[in-house]
Amino acid sequence: MRGSVVGDGMAMGEAVTGKGRELMSHIAEIIAVGTELLLGNIANTNAQELSQTLSALGINVYWHTVVGDNAGRLREAVERARRRADILITTGGLGPTYDDLTKQTVCRAFGRELVLRPAIAEQIRARYERNLRAPMPENNLRQAEFPADCIVFDNPVGTAPGCAFEEQGVHVLMLPGPPFEMRAMLEGGAVPYLRRLSGDVIVSRDIMTFGMGESRVEELLRDKMERMTNPTLATYAKPSEVRLRATAKAGSVEAAEAMLDPVVSDVRAALGDIVYGVDVKGLEYACVSALRGRGLTLATAESCTGGQIAARLTAIPGVSAAYRGGVVSYWTEMKAAVLGVPSEILDAHGAVSEPTARAMARGVCELTGAPVGVSVTGVAGPDRDERGVAVGTVYVGLATPEGTFCRALDLGQRRRDILQNLAGNHAFDLLRRWLSGLPLSL
Amino acid sequence: MRGSVVGDGMAMGEAVTGKGRELMSHIAEIIAVGTELLLGNIANTNAQELSQTLSALGINVYWHTVVGDNAGRLREAVERARRRADILITTGGLGPTYDDLTKQTVCRAFGRELVLRPAIAEQIRARYERNLRAPMPENNLRQAEFPADCIVFDNPVGTAPGCAFEEQGVHVLMLPGPPFEMRAMLEGGAVPYLRRLSGDVIVSRDIMTFGMGESRVEELLRDKMERMTNPTLATYAKPSEVRLRATAKAGSVEAAEAMLDPVVSDVRAALGDIVYGVDVKGLEYACVSALRGRGLTLATAESCTGGQIAARLTAIPGVSAAYRGGVVSYWTEMKAAVLGVPSEILDAHGAVSEPTARAMARGVCELTGAPVGVSVTGVAGPDRDERGVAVGTVYVGLATPEGTFCRALDLGQRRRDILQNLAGNHAFDLLRRWLSGLPLSL
Numbered sequence: 001m002r003g004s005v006v007g008d009g010m011a012m013g014e015a016v017t018g019k020g021r022e023l024m025s026h027i028a029e030i031i032a033v034g035t036e037l038l039l040g041n042i043a044n045t046n047a048q049e050l051s052q053t054l055s056a057l058g059i060n061v062y063w064h065t066v067v068g069d070n071a072g073r074l075r076e077a078v079e080r081a082r083r084r085a086d087i088l089i090t091t092g093g094l095g096p097t098y099d100d101l102t103k104q105t106v107c108r109a110f111g112r113e114l115v116l117r118p119a120i121a122e123q124i125r126a127r128y129e130r131n132l133r134a135p136m137p138e139n140n141l142r143q144a145e146f147p148a149d150c151i152v153f154d155n156p157v158g159t160a161p162g163c164a165f166e167e168q169g170v171h172v173l174m175l176p177g178p179p180f181e182m183r184a185m186l187e188g189g190a191v192p193y194l195r196r197l198s199g200d201v202i203v204s205r206d207i208m209t210f211g212m213g214e215s216r217v218e219e220l221l222r223d224k225m226e227r228m229t230n231p232t233l234a235t236y237a238k239p240s241e242v243r244l245r246a247t248a249k250a251g252s253v254e255a256a257e258a259m260l261d262p263v264v265s266d267v268r269a270a271l272g273d274i275v276y277g278v279d280v281k282g283l284e285y286a287c288v289s290a291l292r293g294r295g296l297t298l299a300t301a302e303s304c305t306g307g308q309i310a311a312r313l314t315a316i317p318g319v320s321a322a323y324r325g326g327v328v329s330y331w332t333e334m335k336a337a338v339l340g341v342p343s344e345i346l347d348a349h350g351a352v353s354e355p356t357a358r359a360m361a362r363g364v365c366e367l368t369g370a371p372v373g374v375s376v377t378g379v380a381g382p383d384r385d386e387r388g389v390a391v392g393t394v395y396v397g398l399a400t401p402e403g404t405f406c407r408a409l410d411l412g413q414r415r416r417d418i419l420q421n422l423a424g425n426h427a428f429d430l431l432r433r434w435l436s437g438l439p440l441s442l
Numbered sequence: 443m444r445g446s447v448v449g450d451g452m453a454m455g456e457a458v459t460g461k462g463r464e465l466m467s468h469i470a471e472i473i474a475v476g477t478e479l480l481l482g483n484i485a486n487t488n489a490q491e492l493s494q495t496l497s498a499l500g501i502n503v504y505w506h507t508v509v510g511d512n513a514g515r516l517r518e519a520v521e522r523a524r525r526r527a528d529i530l531i532t533t534g535g536l537g538p539t540y541d542d543l544t545k546q547t548v549c550r551a552f553g554r555e556l557v558l559r560p561a562i563a564e565q566i567r568a569r570y571e572r573n574l575r576a577p578m579p580e581n582n583l584r585q586a587e588f589p590a591d592c593i594v595f596d597n598p599v600g601t602a603p604g605c606a607f608e609e610q611g612v613h614v615l616m617l618p619g620p621p622f623e624m625r626a627m628l629e630g631g632a633v634p635y636l637r638r639l640s641g642d643v644i645v646s647r648d649i650m651t652f653g654m655g656e657s658r659v660e661e662l663l664r665d666k667m668e669r670m671t672n673p674t675l676a677t678y679a680k681p682s683e684v685r686l687r688a689t690a691k692a693g694s695v696e697a698a699e700a701m702l703d704p705v706v707s708d709v710r711a712a713l714g715d716i717v718y719g720v721d722v723k724g725l726e727y728a729c730v731s732a733l734r735g736r737g738l739t740l741a742t743a744e745s746c747t748g749g750q751i752a753a754r755l756t757a758i759p760g761v762s763a764a765y766r767g768g769v770v771s772y773w774t775e776m777k778a779a780v781l782g783v784p785s786e787i788l789d790a791h792g793a794v795s796e797p798t799a800r801a802m803a804r805g806v807c808e809l810t811g812a813p814v815g816v817s818v819t820g821v822a823g824p825d826r827d828e829r830g831v832a833v834g835t836v837y838v839g840l841a842t843p844e845g846t847f848c849r850a851l852d853l854g855q856r857r858r859d860i861l862q863n864l865a866g867n868h869a870f871d872l873l874r875r876w877l878s879g880l881p882l883s884l
Binding site for chain 1 (some may be wrong): 451474480481482483484485487488489490491492493495496497502503504505506507508509510512514522655656658660661673676678687741744746747748749750751752753755756757759761762765766767768769770771772773775776779809810811822823826854856857858859860861862
């Protein structure tokens with residue numbers, strides 16, 4: 001994902017506290033349409049994601065507006081937006097039902113006709129009937145109606161396409177509401193459209209770190225971050241992971257990349273081996289490419305993470321070259337019966353212990369034939385385990401041809417999902433450090 | 443979670459397309475102030491939380507607006523809001539620095555003086571000097587200035603207090619931007635203020651379904667949905683799951699619940715056994731409570747879902763009463779060596795086949811001692827498997843004391859993560875149907 005210009009989605013529990021600067025040019029307003037937003041059923045993450053992307057393109061966002069599925073109020077929002085912005089992006093209200101009103105309402109506001117595009121109607125019908133194996137209700141054809149003379153954006157992950165047109169210097173882009181559809185169309189359709197509006201290109205690099213808090217990362221880089229105007233450097237944090245985004249604006253991709261290279265080097269020099277990659281999606285991706293690079297395969301043995309490590313690995317297409325599979329030994333009996341953890345270890349040290357973590361990692365290697373095994377055993381809560389071990393106590397094991405290693409952690413009393421995610425990150429960090437020949441402890 | 447009044451968060455990939463009607467009363471607009479929102483550094487979770495709370499109080503939220511730390515645009519937003527709403531809630535811009543402009547700007551818009559409250563100034567000074575052990579900078583005194591004749595809301599977790607006043611029938615409430623300060627002041631100050639404005643309560647029930655598309659669900663319920671005004675009924679869809687939210691407004695929780703019971707019964711009657719629960723968080727929760735109810739335990743054997751089913755189960759606190767663990771047999775060799783799938787089956791039918799799915803489910807029961815096992819084998823893509831089986835081909839197996847069952851699926855060519863999620867949902871659906879004595883096929 002070198003030279004990415006698109007912001008990525010929010011991961012679970014991401015506590016983003018971005019610090020950055022603005023690059024000047026167009027003015028945009030984002031109008032989200034959907035009663036579910038006004039009821040508080042969902043947060044307006046689409047506006048956040050669009051804002052990140054527009055900022056990276058050098059477009060200023062001055063307004064977010066949210067209205068319900070109500071034609072009058074949507075019309076009012078559109079009329080206002082076209083007077084104070086020159087890029088107007090709507091999300092939501094493109095679906096097939098009676099309260100999906102965005103295209104009609106925008107067309108009325110801009111005096112454009114709504115026209116059926118027969119080729120798109122046939123695509124929508126074919127996709128519907130292939131996926132749902134039932135005749136398509138005729139109201140779905142509304143999704144094939146578009147403002148006259150617009151550009152249609154394909155929806156690779158849903159049925160409702162989006163579109164864009166220009167009217168008297170105002171660019172209107174209509175994107176779907178479901179976040180993963182919005183994201184796909186943003187990358188595939190809206191970003192290329194918007195990039196043409198701006199002479200310069202904006203290129204970003206994401207420098208990924210694990211193992212240091214955001215405030216310490218900022219302390220180490222503050223002087224640099226405050227002095228920089230182009231490229232800029234901003235931090236985005238989730239628990240235990242900090243992503244640094246370096247962004248450059250230049251006349252060409254090559255020129256922007258040449259500006260970014262020294263920033264990446266400087267950050268690496270300042271932060272050392274907590275940097276696990278550049279433009280890598282996560283620790284598990286770094287591990288899989290290092291495994292493939294070394295021709296090794298992995299197996300996993302999970303207790304408190306309960307399959308999350310396996311699920312993160314198997315979310316990666318083509319992972320079978322590096323990952324054989326694993327065992328979720330949620331019950332202690334499975335640690336003995338399936339993974340072969342000696343009952344003396346379980347009796348003497350308990351299921352949540354360093355000897356158990358080591359034996360689990362070795363056991364899953366033996367079971368699967370994989371040369372490398374990682375294991376996690378710990379207490380994710382909400383309660384202590386039956387031996388009284390505290391919530392947040394986690395042992396991460398690593399079995400390799402060079403020996404078996406263990407990282408003992410006290411992650412504190414946190415929410416179950418955060419603890420499981422953090423424990424998984426530590427397992428991946430231990431693995432990537434061994435794969436890269438780095439010191440294994442943080 | 444019976445009688446919940448709070449909307450839930452977004453699950454991964456949730457494609458929410460809410461359809462419903464609104465209940466009438468006060469009209470509120472939420473104005474969030476902060477450039478960090480427009481840069482996409484944070485999502486506007488304050489607006490979500492306020493919306494949930496206001497809905498529960500029977501107050502309609504018609505608009506969310508976000509502006510940066512800019513007096514002109516904030517003034518424009520306030521002027522507009524006071525004309526179209528009678529409750530105006532701002533978040534952010536109450537701090538001590540030059541770009542904290544909310545109180546001044548709101549006062550100018552409403553023609554109120556900004557007055558220093560000496561007692562509050564002393565409180566702020568004492569708290570500052572106690573916490574930071576340094577003399578307070580004088581600009582912090584701006585946090586003790588308030589509109590004339592307002593109610594001040596204490597800030598129990600920060601320095602900037604909030605406030606509320608009424609002007610010509612419009613109620614203005616100003617709350618801080620940091621989410622935990624906003625939440626504390628909402629509970630301690632704003633909710634009591636707002637409750638005095640509204641006599642009614644709002645109660646919701648979420649009716650959860652799996653196995654029918656949103657447009658078909660709507661077709662079956664449209665007449666009812668369009669006729670209803672109180673209670674209301676709205677749909678929210680993700681791929682293959684539709685949640686129906688019934689919402690009633692009444693003088694008491696008991697009265698609202700009495701209005702909701704017949705709606706739930708009617709929906710159940712219209713939709714039949716695709717309804718898997720009411721106020722249940724997801725299919726895996728329905729399965730775990732049914733397993734516990736029957737005193738049964740489960741094990742899992744996953745290929746293409748790669749640990750996602752295990753991860754969804756182990757995200758549930760206390761799941762160990764119902765879930766023993768499982769195997770992620772990503773490599774075919776693991777299906778034979780660990781799960782004991784006979785090599786004749788693998789050779790004759792392939793890893794993605796009904797006989798393999800059945801043998802995996804039986805194998806994991808034998809391995810773990812669990813009476814019930816579910817298995818998934820399929821092709822999640824992006825490419826066909828080595829035997830040429832198409833992406834989206836999935837077999838879900840279920841081994842029980844009563845016999846072994848299988849659901850064969852063609853889920854079509856979809857994105858890997860969507861296919862994995864759908865395959866998991868089908869596994870849970872097959873399980874919950876068996877546990878509830880329902881027909882096993884959809």
